Amino acid sequence: MYTRKQTKSIKVGNLLIGGNAPISVQSMTNTDTKNIPDTVSQIKRMEKEGCELVRVAVPDLESCYSLPLIKKEINIPLVADVHYDYKLALKSIEFGVDGLRINPGNIRNYEKIKLIINSAKKKNLPIRFGINSGSLDNDILKKYKKITPQALMESADNMVKILEEVNYHNIIFSIKSTNVIDTIEANYIFASKYDYPLHLGITEAGPPFQGIIKSSVGIGSLLFQGIGDTIRVSLTCDPIEEIKVGYEILKALHLRQRGTNLISCPTCGRCKVDLNKIIKKVERQICNIDQPLTIAVMGCMVNGPGEAREADIGIAYHEKTGVLFKKGKILGKFSEKVIVKKLIEEIKNMSDKI
Ligand code: SF4
Structure with a gap:
Protein backbone atom coordinates (compact mmCIF):
# COMPACT_ATOMS: atom_id res chain seq x y z
CA MET A 1 0.00 0.00 0.00
CA LEU A 253 0.99 5.92 -10.08
CA HIS A 254 -2.26 7.83 -9.42
CA LEU A 255 -0.29 10.57 -7.67
CA ARG A 256 -1.41 13.47 -9.87
CA GLN A 257 -4.24 13.84 -12.33
CA ARG A 258 -3.42 16.13 -15.22
CA GLY A 259 -4.53 15.77 -18.77
CA THR A 260 -6.06 12.79 -20.43
CA ASN A 261 -5.28 9.16 -19.83
CA LEU A 262 -5.33 7.41 -23.18
CA ILE A 263 -5.95 3.68 -23.28
CA SER A 264 -5.48 1.84 -26.57
CA CYS A 265 -4.69 -1.73 -27.48
CA PRO A 266 -1.58 -2.86 -29.38
CA THR A 267 -3.90 -4.32 -32.10
CA CYS A 268 -3.63 -7.80 -33.56
CA GLY A 269 -5.03 -9.73 -36.50
CA ARG A 270 -8.58 -9.06 -35.29
CA CYS A 271 -8.32 -5.30 -35.78
CA LYS A 272 -9.75 -4.14 -39.12
CA VAL A 273 -9.05 -0.39 -38.83
CA ASP A 274 -5.73 1.52 -38.85
CA LEU A 275 -5.65 2.05 -35.08
CA ASN A 276 -2.14 3.45 -35.17
CA LYS A 277 -3.25 6.28 -37.45
CA ILE A 278 -6.49 6.79 -35.48
CA ILE A 279 -4.72 7.05 -32.13
CA LYS A 280 -2.25 9.61 -33.49
CA LYS A 281 -5.18 11.70 -34.72
CA VAL A 282 -6.93 11.45 -31.33
CA GLU A 283 -3.68 12.35 -29.51
CA ARG A 284 -3.19 15.43 -31.69
CA GLN A 285 -6.72 16.64 -31.08
CA ILE A 286 -6.74 16.20 -27.32
CA CYS A 287 -3.21 17.41 -26.55
CA ASN A 288 -4.49 20.72 -25.12
CA ILE A 289 -7.05 19.14 -22.82
CA ASP A 290 -5.89 19.45 -19.20
CA GLN A 291 -8.91 17.74 -17.65
CA PRO A 292 -8.33 14.27 -16.22
CA LEU A 293 -10.41 12.24 -18.67
CA THR A 294 -9.80 8.57 -19.39
CA ILE A 295 -10.28 7.81 -23.08
CA ALA A 296 -10.19 4.32 -24.58
CA VAL A 297 -9.71 3.53 -28.26
CA MET A 298 -9.79 -0.24 -28.80
CA GLY A 299 -9.30 -2.32 -31.91
CA CYS A 300 -12.02 -4.98 -31.61
CA MET A 301 -14.81 -6.46 -29.53
CA VAL A 302 -12.58 -8.80 -27.48
CA ASN A 303 -11.44 -6.23 -24.90
CA GLY A 304 -12.92 -3.15 -26.55
CA PRO A 305 -16.36 -2.88 -24.93
CA GLY A 306 -14.97 -3.58 -21.45
CA GLU A 307 -12.29 -0.89 -21.65
CA ALA A 308 -14.50 1.65 -23.45
CA ARG A 309 -17.27 1.18 -20.87
CA GLU A 310 -14.85 1.64 -17.94
CA ALA A 311 -13.31 4.79 -19.44
CA ASP A 312 -14.99 8.23 -19.30
CA ILE A 313 -15.42 7.87 -23.04
CA GLY A 314 -14.28 5.30 -25.55
CA ILE A 315 -14.59 3.51 -28.84
CA ALA A 316 -14.70 -0.24 -29.35
CA TYR A 317 -14.17 -0.98 -33.03
CA HIS A 318 -15.92 -3.87 -34.72
CA GLU A 319 -14.84 -4.56 -38.29
CA LYS A 320 -15.26 -1.18 -40.08
CA THR A 321 -17.64 0.36 -37.53
CA GLY A 322 -17.26 1.38 -33.91
CA VAL A 323 -19.40 1.59 -30.80
CA LEU A 324 -19.07 4.83 -28.87
CA PHE A 325 -19.39 4.63 -25.07
CA LYS A 326 -19.73 7.52 -22.66
CA LYS A 327 -19.70 7.03 -18.89
CA GLY A 328 -20.51 3.35 -19.30
CA LYS A 329 -23.43 3.85 -21.69
CA ILE A 330 -23.61 3.25 -25.44
CA LEU A 331 -24.07 6.50 -27.41
CA GLY A 332 -24.37 4.71 -30.73
CA LYS A 333 -22.78 2.69 -33.46
CA PHE A 334 -21.00 4.75 -36.12
CA SER A 335 -19.05 4.15 -39.29
CA GLU A 336 -15.25 4.26 -39.24
CA LYS A 337 -15.40 7.58 -41.13
CA VAL A 338 -17.36 9.56 -38.51
CA ILE A 339 -16.68 7.93 -35.17
CA VAL A 340 -13.43 9.76 -34.34
CA LYS A 341 -15.10 13.13 -35.06
CA LYS A 342 -17.97 12.12 -32.73
CA LEU A 343 -15.48 11.05 -30.06
CA ILE A 344 -13.57 14.37 -30.21
CA GLU A 345 -16.84 16.39 -30.09
CA GLU A 346 -17.93 14.49 -26.98
CA ILE A 347 -14.48 14.88 -25.33
CA LYS A 348 -14.58 18.63 -25.93
CA ASN A 349 -18.12 18.85 -24.47
CA MET A 350 -17.04 16.86 -21.43
CA SER A 351 -13.87 18.89 -20.84
CA ASP A 352 -15.85 22.18 -21.04
CA LYS A 353 -18.09 20.93 -18.26
CA ILE A 354 -15.30 19.82 -15.88
S1 SF4 B 1 -8.65 -5.42 -28.34
FE1 SF4 B 1 -8.92 -6.78 -30.08
S2 SF4 B 1 -7.63 -5.88 -31.68
FE2 SF4 B 1 -6.96 -5.04 -29.75
S3 SF4 B 1 -5.28 -6.37 -29.14
FE3 SF4 B 1 -7.13 -7.07 -28.10
S4 SF4 B 1 -7.93 -8.66 -29.43
FE4 SF4 B 1 -6.46 -7.51 -30.68
Missing part, protein backbone atom coordinates in the same frame (compact mmCIF):
# COMPACT_ATOMS: atom_id res chain seq x y z
CA TYR A 2 1.28 3.46 -0.91
CA THR A 3 2.26 5.62 2.07
CA ARG A 4 4.10 8.82 1.39
CA LYS A 5 7.22 9.42 3.45
CA GLN A 6 6.68 12.56 5.52
CA THR A 7 9.21 15.28 4.79
CA LYS A 8 9.68 18.90 5.77
CA SER A 9 7.75 21.43 3.74
CA ILE A 10 9.99 23.85 1.83
CA LYS A 11 8.73 26.93 0.02
CA VAL A 12 10.36 27.81 -3.31
CA GLY A 13 8.74 31.03 -4.48
CA ASN A 14 5.03 30.23 -4.61
CA LEU A 15 5.55 26.45 -4.67
CA LEU A 16 5.57 24.13 -1.68
CA ILE A 17 7.80 21.08 -1.95
CA GLY A 18 7.56 18.27 0.59
CA GLY A 19 5.13 17.82 3.47
CA ASN A 20 1.67 17.23 2.08
CA ALA A 21 2.20 19.23 -1.10
CA PRO A 22 1.49 17.42 -4.37
CA ILE A 23 4.59 15.95 -5.98
CA SER A 24 5.67 18.71 -8.32
CA VAL A 25 7.01 18.49 -11.85
CA GLN A 26 9.96 20.65 -12.75
CA SER A 27 12.39 21.09 -15.58
CA MET A 28 15.33 23.12 -16.80
CA THR A 29 15.71 25.40 -19.79
CA ASN A 30 18.23 24.50 -22.49
CA THR A 31 18.51 28.04 -23.88
CA ASP A 32 21.38 30.42 -23.20
CA THR A 33 20.21 32.27 -20.08
CA LYS A 34 21.70 35.48 -21.50
CA ASN A 35 19.22 35.21 -24.37
CA ILE A 36 16.25 36.54 -22.41
CA PRO A 37 13.55 36.37 -25.16
CA ASP A 38 14.36 32.73 -25.99
CA THR A 39 14.56 31.72 -22.35
CA VAL A 40 11.28 33.43 -21.41
CA SER A 41 9.55 31.97 -24.45
CA GLN A 42 10.71 28.46 -23.55
CA ILE A 43 9.63 28.89 -19.91
CA LYS A 44 6.19 30.09 -21.04
CA ARG A 45 5.79 26.93 -23.12
CA MET A 46 6.91 24.90 -20.11
CA GLU A 47 4.39 26.65 -17.85
CA LYS A 48 1.63 25.84 -20.33
CA GLU A 49 2.60 22.18 -20.16
CA GLY A 50 2.33 22.21 -16.34
CA CYS A 51 5.93 22.89 -15.29
CA GLU A 52 5.82 24.10 -11.68
CA LEU A 53 9.42 25.21 -11.15
CA VAL A 54 12.10 26.08 -13.67
CA ARG A 55 15.85 26.01 -13.37
CA VAL A 56 18.19 28.01 -15.57
CA ALA A 57 21.94 27.59 -16.00
CA VAL A 58 24.03 30.39 -14.53
CA PRO A 59 27.53 29.78 -15.89
CA ASP A 60 28.73 33.41 -15.87
CA LEU A 61 28.07 36.88 -14.50
CA GLU A 62 26.10 38.03 -17.57
CA SER A 63 23.61 35.21 -16.93
CA CYS A 64 23.10 36.58 -13.39
CA TYR A 65 22.05 39.92 -14.90
CA SER A 66 19.34 38.14 -16.92
CA LEU A 67 17.74 36.56 -13.85
CA PRO A 68 15.54 39.46 -12.64
CA LEU A 69 14.46 40.19 -16.22
CA ILE A 70 13.43 36.58 -16.78
CA LYS A 71 11.76 36.36 -13.38
CA LYS A 72 9.45 39.29 -13.98
CA GLU A 73 8.11 37.67 -17.17
CA ILE A 74 7.24 34.26 -15.74
CA ASN A 75 4.77 32.83 -13.21
CA ILE A 76 6.65 29.86 -11.76
CA PRO A 77 9.59 29.88 -9.32
CA LEU A 78 12.97 30.54 -10.88
CA VAL A 79 15.95 28.57 -9.59
CA ALA A 80 19.56 29.38 -10.47
CA ASP A 81 21.71 26.38 -11.32
CA VAL A 82 25.27 27.21 -10.30
CA HIS A 83 28.43 25.16 -10.54
CA TYR A 84 32.06 25.78 -9.50
CA ASP A 85 31.91 29.50 -8.74
CA TYR A 86 30.34 30.38 -5.40
CA LYS A 87 30.31 34.08 -6.39
CA LEU A 88 27.72 33.32 -9.07
CA ALA A 89 25.52 31.77 -6.40
CA LEU A 90 25.88 34.90 -4.24
CA LYS A 91 25.06 37.12 -7.23
CA SER A 92 22.02 35.00 -8.14
CA ILE A 93 20.68 35.39 -4.61
CA GLU A 94 21.27 39.14 -4.81
CA PHE A 95 19.36 39.24 -8.13
CA GLY A 96 16.24 37.75 -6.57
CA VAL A 97 15.96 34.11 -7.62
CA ASP A 98 13.50 31.92 -5.72
CA GLY A 99 16.03 29.22 -5.00
CA LEU A 100 19.44 27.84 -5.81
CA ARG A 101 20.73 24.52 -6.97
CA ILE A 102 24.34 23.89 -6.15
CA ASN A 103 26.44 20.82 -6.33
CA PRO A 104 28.79 20.67 -3.32
CA GLY A 105 30.98 18.19 -5.22
CA ASN A 106 32.15 20.86 -7.63
CA ILE A 107 32.28 23.89 -5.32
CA ARG A 108 34.29 21.69 -2.93
CA ASN A 109 35.42 24.41 -0.50
CA TYR A 110 33.09 24.23 2.50
CA GLU A 111 33.91 27.79 3.60
CA LYS A 112 32.56 29.01 0.25
CA ILE A 113 29.47 26.83 0.61
CA LYS A 114 28.91 28.37 4.04
CA LEU A 115 29.08 31.86 2.49
CA ILE A 116 26.30 30.83 0.09
CA ILE A 117 24.25 29.39 2.96
CA ASN A 118 24.61 32.57 5.04
CA SER A 119 23.48 34.69 2.13
CA ALA A 120 20.51 32.38 1.42
CA LYS A 121 19.57 32.41 5.11
CA LYS A 122 19.26 36.19 5.11
CA LYS A 123 16.68 35.98 2.31
CA ASN A 124 15.03 32.82 3.65
CA LEU A 125 15.94 31.18 0.37
CA PRO A 126 15.92 27.40 -0.16
CA ILE A 127 18.83 25.55 -1.71
CA ARG A 128 18.78 22.20 -3.44
CA PHE A 129 21.96 20.30 -2.82
CA GLY A 130 22.65 17.96 -5.68
CA ILE A 131 24.74 14.89 -5.07
CA ASN A 132 25.61 13.73 -8.55
CA SER A 133 27.54 10.71 -9.81
CA GLY A 134 29.34 12.95 -12.30
CA SER A 135 30.84 15.27 -9.71
CA LEU A 136 31.46 13.31 -6.56
CA ASP A 137 34.10 14.51 -4.13
CA ASN A 138 37.58 13.16 -5.08
CA ASP A 139 38.28 11.82 -1.58
CA ILE A 140 35.05 9.81 -1.62
CA LEU A 141 35.81 8.48 -5.10
CA LYS A 142 39.28 7.37 -3.94
CA LYS A 143 37.78 5.63 -0.92
CA TYR A 144 35.07 3.72 -2.81
CA LYS A 145 37.03 3.31 -6.10
CA LYS A 146 33.80 3.74 -8.07
CA ILE A 147 30.37 5.31 -7.75
CA THR A 148 28.21 3.31 -5.38
CA PRO A 149 25.05 4.14 -3.41
CA GLN A 150 27.26 4.24 -0.30
CA ALA A 151 29.64 6.72 -1.96
CA LEU A 152 26.71 8.93 -2.97
CA MET A 153 25.31 8.69 0.55
CA GLU A 154 28.63 9.57 2.20
CA SER A 155 28.68 12.76 0.17
CA ALA A 156 25.06 13.49 1.20
CA ASP A 157 25.84 12.71 4.87
CA ASN A 158 28.82 15.11 4.82
CA MET A 159 26.63 17.85 3.38
CA VAL A 160 23.80 17.31 5.86
CA LYS A 161 26.35 17.49 8.71
CA ILE A 162 27.64 20.87 7.52
CA LEU A 163 24.12 22.22 6.99
CA GLU A 164 23.00 21.12 10.42
CA GLU A 165 26.13 22.62 12.02
CA VAL A 166 25.18 26.01 10.60
CA ASN A 167 21.53 25.43 11.50
CA TYR A 168 20.30 25.67 7.93
CA HIS A 169 17.31 23.49 7.16
CA ASN A 170 15.74 25.25 4.19
CA ILE A 171 16.96 22.51 1.94
CA ILE A 172 16.00 19.97 -0.67
CA PHE A 173 18.30 17.12 -1.61
CA SER A 174 18.80 15.21 -4.79
CA ILE A 175 20.97 12.14 -5.19
CA LYS A 176 21.32 11.25 -8.81
CA SER A 177 23.33 8.80 -10.79
CA THR A 178 23.22 7.63 -14.38
CA ASN A 179 22.87 4.17 -12.85
CA VAL A 180 19.19 3.61 -12.08
CA ILE A 181 19.78 1.02 -9.34
CA ASP A 182 22.38 3.18 -7.54
CA THR A 183 19.95 6.11 -7.66
CA ILE A 184 17.12 4.03 -6.20
CA GLU A 185 19.29 2.59 -3.43
CA ALA A 186 20.93 5.89 -2.44
CA ASN A 187 17.58 7.73 -2.31
CA TYR A 188 16.06 4.88 -0.34
CA ILE A 189 18.85 5.11 2.27
CA PHE A 190 18.60 8.91 2.39
CA ALA A 191 14.83 8.78 2.94
CA SER A 192 15.25 6.29 5.78
CA LYS A 193 17.72 8.64 7.55
CA TYR A 194 16.49 12.18 6.93
CA ASP A 195 13.24 14.06 6.50
CA TYR A 196 14.46 16.64 4.00
CA PRO A 197 12.43 16.69 0.78
CA LEU A 198 13.88 14.74 -2.12
CA HIS A 199 14.05 15.86 -5.72
CA LEU A 200 14.08 12.71 -7.85
CA GLY A 201 15.64 12.13 -11.23
CA ILE A 202 17.98 9.93 -13.21
CA THR A 203 20.81 12.15 -14.26
CA GLU A 204 21.74 12.37 -17.93
CA ALA A 205 19.18 9.68 -18.69
CA GLY A 206 19.80 10.01 -22.42
CA PRO A 207 17.66 10.51 -25.54
CA PRO A 208 13.89 10.11 -25.19
CA PHE A 209 13.45 6.37 -25.81
CA GLN A 210 16.07 5.23 -23.28
CA GLY A 211 15.69 8.22 -21.00
CA ILE A 212 11.94 7.78 -20.56
CA ILE A 213 12.39 4.12 -19.64
CA LYS A 214 15.23 4.77 -17.18
CA SER A 215 13.37 7.69 -15.60
CA SER A 216 10.10 5.81 -15.35
CA VAL A 217 11.77 2.85 -13.68
CA GLY A 218 13.99 4.93 -11.36
CA ILE A 219 11.61 7.72 -10.40
CA GLY A 220 8.59 5.39 -10.49
CA SER A 221 10.17 2.80 -8.16
CA LEU A 222 10.98 5.45 -5.56
CA LEU A 223 7.61 7.19 -5.81
CA PHE A 224 5.85 3.87 -5.41
CA GLN A 225 7.69 3.44 -2.11
CA GLY A 226 6.43 6.85 -0.98
CA ILE A 227 9.80 8.54 -1.59
CA GLY A 228 10.15 11.81 -3.48
CA ASP A 229 8.59 15.26 -3.37
CA THR A 230 9.43 16.76 -6.74
CA ILE A 231 10.63 15.21 -10.00
CA ARG A 232 12.62 16.18 -13.05
CA VAL A 233 12.84 13.84 -15.99
CA SER A 234 16.15 14.56 -17.68
CA LEU A 235 16.10 13.97 -21.45
CA THR A 236 18.22 15.07 -24.39
CA CYS A 237 15.38 16.88 -26.17
CA ASP A 238 12.95 19.77 -25.82
CA PRO A 239 12.24 20.22 -22.07
CA ILE A 240 8.51 20.22 -22.87
CA GLU A 241 8.85 16.45 -23.33
CA GLU A 242 10.39 16.14 -19.85
CA ILE A 243 7.31 17.72 -18.31
CA LYS A 244 4.92 15.52 -20.28
CA VAL A 245 6.81 12.40 -19.17
CA GLY A 246 6.89 13.64 -15.57
CA TYR A 247 3.11 13.91 -15.49
CA GLU A 248 2.69 10.52 -17.16
CA ILE A 249 4.80 8.92 -14.40
CA LEU A 250 2.69 10.62 -11.71
CA LYS A 251 -0.54 9.72 -13.51
CA ALA A 252 0.49 6.07 -13.85
